[in-house]
Amino acid sequence: MLLLGPLLRYVDADSATIWVETADAATVTVTAGERTGSARTFAAHGHHFALVEVTGLEPGSKPPYTVAVDGTQVWPSDDPELAQLPPSVIPTLQPGKPLRLAFGSCRVSRSHDAEGTADFGVDALRAYALFMAGLTESGSDDDERWPDLVLFLGDQVYADETSPRMREFIERRRDPEQAPWYELKDFEEYAHLYSLAWCDPANRWLLSTLPSAMIFDDHDIRDDWNTSWSWKQRMDATDWWRDRVVGGLGSYWVYQHLGNLGPKARADDELWQRVASYDGPGELDLTADLDALAERADQHPDTYRWxxxxxxxxxxxxxxxxxxxxxxxxxxxxxxxxxxxxxxxxxxxxxxxxxxxxxxxxxxxxxxxxxxxxxxxxxxxxxxxxxxxxxxxxxxxxxxxxxxxxxxxxxxxxxxxxxxxxxxxxxxxxxxxxxxxxxxxxxxxxxxxxxxxxxxxxxxxxxxCSPIRNPLxxxxxxxxxxxxxxxxxxxxxxxxxxxxxxxxxxxxxxxxxxxYDNNLAVLELDPEGLRMWWTAGEADGDPELPDLTRVATVGPFG
CATH class of the missing domain: 3.30.750.180 (GpdQ, beta-strand dimerisation domain)
Structure with a gap:
């Protein structure tokens, strides 16, 4: 069973990596045309993950792909909300084609109904997803629907400003009157937060078909993270910070960082080497090593590079x-x-x-x-x-x-x-x-x-470009x-x-x-130079089907 994903991560001209979270230990297989890749899951804190590499793809192609868990196809999903979206594809890079990159930051996971839209505005990422899927229109004269990748520049999740759904999960696990209150406590709560952030059907489809790269900012861990020496000393003195930062950095490695890396960088990563070289019985449990890396990276930042x-x-x-x-x-x-x-x-x-x-x-x-x-x-x-x-x-x-x-x-x-x-x-x-x-x-x-x-x-x-969804x-x-x-x-x-x-x-x-709009920006490198534009969702009618609008265009530069 597929719990989360697939997320299309590092993609170049002839290869791609696809990330998934599954319900149990399994072998995950991705098939794109005649090309296939498989990987066994590894475990962390009772959760199961796989990063599958597919090689030998054609440059500049967009082959649809499927995902199977232990031989049973789980993607495309039979979920009715996902069924209306196009097939997920792997858009490989085409050498010489002008690069087009979307970017933005700061996105809260709230509902897309009238109440959520009134409080937080239209989710610009979701508006772009609906446009890419051909379900809504754009006021732009730009007919190209597909960036080559999207770069998320921090606050992909908010560990300290939690939503009602996240608070319900916390209440089922522990007493929120005790530290860290309604903020996240550990890896288990981070896993649930990522699920909430990436489970909306339109955004899930977009992340399955648009390659992504990511980097954290403070809210991925906590507001003002590493502001100063006195801030860090105050956090280290609490009885809850250690579990928080270890859970935050450990989950970041699994959910975000690992997919940023190309084949060579992954091969050089000491923790990934354990996953790639494991051939023992059963599933590799990476929990202890992951926690050790996260704690070391927090206390001695020069020991690991993000x-x-x-x-x-x-x-x-x-x-x-x-x-x-x-x-x-x-x-x-x-x-x-x-x-x-x-x-x-x-x-x-x-x-x-x-x-x-x-x-x-x-x-x-x-x-x-x-x-x-x-x-x-x-x-x-x-x-x-x-x-x-x-x-x-x-x-x-x-x-x-x-x-x-x-x-x-x-x-x-x-x-x-x-x-x-x-x-x-x-x-x-x-x-x-x-x-x-x-x-x-x-x-x-x-x-x-x-x-x-x-x-x-x-x-x-x-x-x-800030925010994708969290207005000032x-x-x-x-x-x-x-x-x-x-x-x-x-x-x-x-x-x-x-x-x-x-x-x-x-x-x-x-x-x-x-x-000040909720925005997703796009840049393109063409012979005239670098052009950029900012896009937002506009919901005149149904708040869950916003059209895409152009907020601003600048360039070309250079």
Missing amino acids: SYARDFDTQARLVVIDSRAARVLEPDRRSMLDPEELAWVDEHLQGDVDHLLVGTSLPYLLAPGLHHIESFSESIAEGAWGRPGMWLGEKSRQMADLEHWAAFQQGFRDLSEMVLEVASGRRGRAPRTITFLSGDVHHSYVAEAWPREGEVASRILQAV PKVMRGFTAGAAKRTTGLVGRLLSLSGRVPLEPVRWAVTSGPW
Whole structure:
């Protein structure tokens, strides 16, 4: 029996990986045309998972596929709601075809009826799924329904802001009056949360037929995750945090991270090696090893890497950076990336591609006013104004979520220097564009940067798409809009100067936005350059059958 999935994960020109969760230990077989792949399940905390690789596919093809568990076909499903959707296919990449990538972040799992839509708006991912399936219309003149992949940039699940259905599950297991209350406790609750996030028929179909890549952000674990040293010390001192973070990171490895990796990266992963090489009797139980990896990754982040990268011919390179778990939080060493992670990013931020895409859940370039407020907060929290300033800075960054790249100035500067070297052609041929893809901030915008001194050959962009479904409270919209204004940036810079924050290596401005819709963005790389557009669902009639609308279009760049 199939509990969750299939999810189509890493796909290239001639191979694909398909992830599933099953009810019992089994052998899972995926058949696409004449090509077949099989894998035994492995277990974690009583759950059963398989990642099946199918090879020898034709480049640029879209073969339908089936999934069988112990010889019984379970996909396509006979569920009436899924039966109205098209067959799931594996769309392999076609060398030379302009890359089209969808991206976005921050999606809560709530109902799609009138009540859920009134509270949280239309789910932009589901609206795109219905459009791809041909069940709804689009106001766009763009006839192409299929991106090559979708990049989810954090908060795929909310472990700390749980839905009524998740709360019902928690109440059946334990007393929510005791810590961690209605927040998630362990792997078992994470497994249920992922099921709620991915079980809606339209979204389930989309995830079965659109290759996906993912990276976590704070709500995948807990709001403000790894904001500061004092935050981490406070969490470590509780009697519930250890189970939470071990369950969160362990489930992330199974449900999200494993599918990000191509064949070589998977083969190099020490935990996956245990799965791939197992030939013993029965099913491999990975629980103890998975928990050990998760605990080690939390306490010693330099022991495991969640970041990953892949090339799309010479057309593009995608580098996805972990901006949460790899942080150095000790006050005298504070940085967004530990030395090992920084060295990995340094190795992968290179030229000799037409477009360099950098995925990081937290925007590298915030609105200038907000950036300077965050850099000021960090400077006084680290002692620029003495002890009173340290208390104020720490209090403000935890209360106001001031913990983006701007609040880790050393990491911001390190990354800026790398980007400027790539853009100036000192790391191979300069790309036409260097584009940061981010989420987190619950509004969408585009910013463009340039060096404070000298010139570069690449256009440096920041594109944010957030939320997919979790709208920013109206009271915050005026603040974020004001932070994008030039005058606010100047005032913020004066504030950061009072905290003795030096000038950044780059200057930038918000050039488009902000937009506050529930959005899914799409970028395309074609001969004219990089184009991007933001799409949203619009429910004029039936809230469960929203049409797709175009919110904004920008470009081409480069």
